Amino acid sequence: MKEFYHPKIELMDREDLEKLQGSRLKDRVKRVYERSKFYRDKFDRAGIKPEDIKSLKDITKLPFTHKDEIRKAQEKYGKFGGLTCADPKDWRELHPSSGTTGRPVGTLWTERDIENITDFTARLMWAQGVRPGDVIQNGFSYGLWVAGLAVHYAAHKLGCFLIPMGATSSDRQIEMFQQWGSDVFFATPSFAMYILEKMKAKGIGPDDIHLRIGSFGGEAGAEVESTRRKLEEGLGIDAYDIYGLAEIGPTMAAECEAKAGLHWTEDHHLVEIVDPETGEPLKEGEEGVLVITHLTREGTPLIRYWTNDKAILIKEKCECGRTHARSPGGILGRADDMVIYKGAKFYPSQVENVVRAFDKAGDEFLIRLEKDARGLDICTVVVELLDKSAKREILEQELKGRLKSALNVTPEVEFVEPGTLKRTEFKAKRVIDNR
Numbered sequence: 001m002k003e004f005y006h007p008k009i010e011l012m013d014r015e016d017l018e019k020l021q022g023s024r025l026k027d028r029v030k031r032v033y034e035r036s037k038f039y040r041d042k043f044d045r046a047g048i049k050p051e052d053i054k055s056l057k058d059i060t061k062l063p064f065t066h067k068d069e070i071r072k073a074q075e076k077y078g079k080f081g082g083l084t085c086a087d088p089k090d091w092r093e094l095h096p097s098s099g100t101t102g103r104p105v106g107t108l109w110t111e112r113d114i115e116n117i118t119d120f121t122a123r124l125m126w127a128q129g130v131r132p133g134d135v136i137q138n139g140f141s142y143g144l145w146v147a148g149l150a151v152h153y154a155a156h157k158l159g160c161f162l163i164p165m166g167a168t169s170s171d172r173q174i175e176m177f178q179q180w181g182s183d184v185f186f187a188t189p190s191f192a193m194y195i196l197e198k199m200k201a202k203g204i205g206p207d208d209i210h211l212r213i214g215s216f217g218g219e220a221g222a223e224v225e226s227t228r229r230k231l232e233e234g235l236g237i238d239a240y241d242i243y244g245l246a247e248i249g250p251t252m253a254a255e256c257e258a259k260a261g262l263h264w265t266e267d268h269h270l271v272e273i274v275d276p277e278t279g280e281p282l283k284e285g286e287e288g289v290l291v292i293t294h295l296t297r298e299g300t301p302l303i304r305y306w307t308n309d310k311a312i313l314i315k316e317k318c319e320c321g322r323t324h325a326r327s328p329g330g331i332l333g334r335a336d337d338m339v340i341y342k343g344a345k346f347y348p349s350q351v352e353n354v355v356r357a358f359d360k361a362g363d364e365f366l367i368r369l370e371k372d373a374r375g376l377d378i379c380t381v382v383v384e385l386l387d388k389s390a391k392r393e394i395l396e397q398e399l400k401g402r403l404k405s406a407l408n409v410t411p412e413v414e415f416v417e418p419g420t421l422k423r424t425e426f427k428a429k430r431v432i433d434n435r
């Protein structure tokens with residue numbers, strides 16, 4: 001059986017890969033300038049002509065694209081905001097963003113886009129060990145959210161047997177694990193943790209199901225050390241991270257079997273890490289904002305899209321042999337989710353890692369921010385207390401101490417009864433800011 005899905009692409013010399021990216025970039029810039037009213041106006045304002053982009057390094061001449069701009073363009077130019085480069089006869093699917101932080105942004109896939117998405121998703125699934133004949137239980141949400149369909153199409157292409165469950169009913173998911181002997185499971189990490197909790201309550205362990213691989217996306221989690229350990233041990237699987245975002249597309253990066261960070265599909269997506277303040281490119285390995293350029297997208301291609309997600313990027317060849325760049329640790333956090341408390345900055349995933357390694361508390365948590373009577377900020381980490389035998393004050397001190405060493409600041413700790421915090425089939429909301 002072949003080891004790589006597309007060896008020619010996945011093992012390509014970086015020099016050749018960057019040449020390919022350069023020529024695709026040139027082509028994309030020309031195409032958006034000719035066909036997208038949004039980009040023609042934007043490049044004209046910035047004094048950029050397609051001829052100015054001769055190779056990959058010219059990317060920094062191009063302005064960033066922000067979500068707010070696209071929203072405004074949709075109001076001004078209607079429908080896709082003058083973004084689309086495809087003829088209406090080639091339009092196939094509409095995938096707007098969820099609109100949790102404002103009016104949804106309309107994203108469009110053509111037939112060719114669907115082919116590409118299917119192909120690189122299949123490639124990433126193969127890198128996680130998915131093989132023809134595997135039973136795939138897809139617990140990603142179907143419909144407008146992009147990940148469900150991407151995995152669905154890719155499972156067909158790989159020759160797998162698919163159970164298109166969607167993000168519904170934890171009980172039914174467990175029944176399906178047992179009844180059909182599912183090999184591979186896709187879900188958000190929060191949903192997988194919820195299912196795991198239900199399994200434990202029913203007395204179902206990893207030996208009672210057949211799962212071998214778990215691929216978790218939609219939020220950070222699989223690369224949070226203590227979460228990964230719990231999912232792997234509880235479900236008897238290898239757990240991998242997979243990443244996408246509505247405006248750019250689904251499942252465009254994923255961990256390989258080496259679990260050494262998200263591998264980007266760099267032949268389709270040009271990935272940069274830039275300084276959040278200045279927008280200047282950062283050195284390899286430095287943490288900054290993830291900026292992505294579509295290299296092959298036809299429907300609604302984006303150039304230098306400012307994702308607001310934080311990550312690092314490493315171009316060193318992975319131990320699996322693949323040359324495509326990686327982001328170890330996955331998405332470190334969304335710029336919007338960063339908690340600033342008493343001068344310290346941290347992401348919910350750092351709290352998650354501490355809480356899930358603390359076995360006297362449950363796996364769910366909430367970070368609550370508020371003002372006290374004097375107007376000072378208070379940050380409280382709310383967790384469910386499982387161990388009732390030890391003194392609350394002692395456990396509180398212990399958890400506070402662990403949080404302090406992870407976050408460089410000491411939040412308050414509040415214990416609540418098991419089952420109090422909300423479980424989810426989709427993405428968890430971890431921060432409540434009442435300030």
Ligand SMILES: [Zn+2]
Pocket residue numbers: 256257258260263318319320321322
């Ligand atoms: Zn690898």
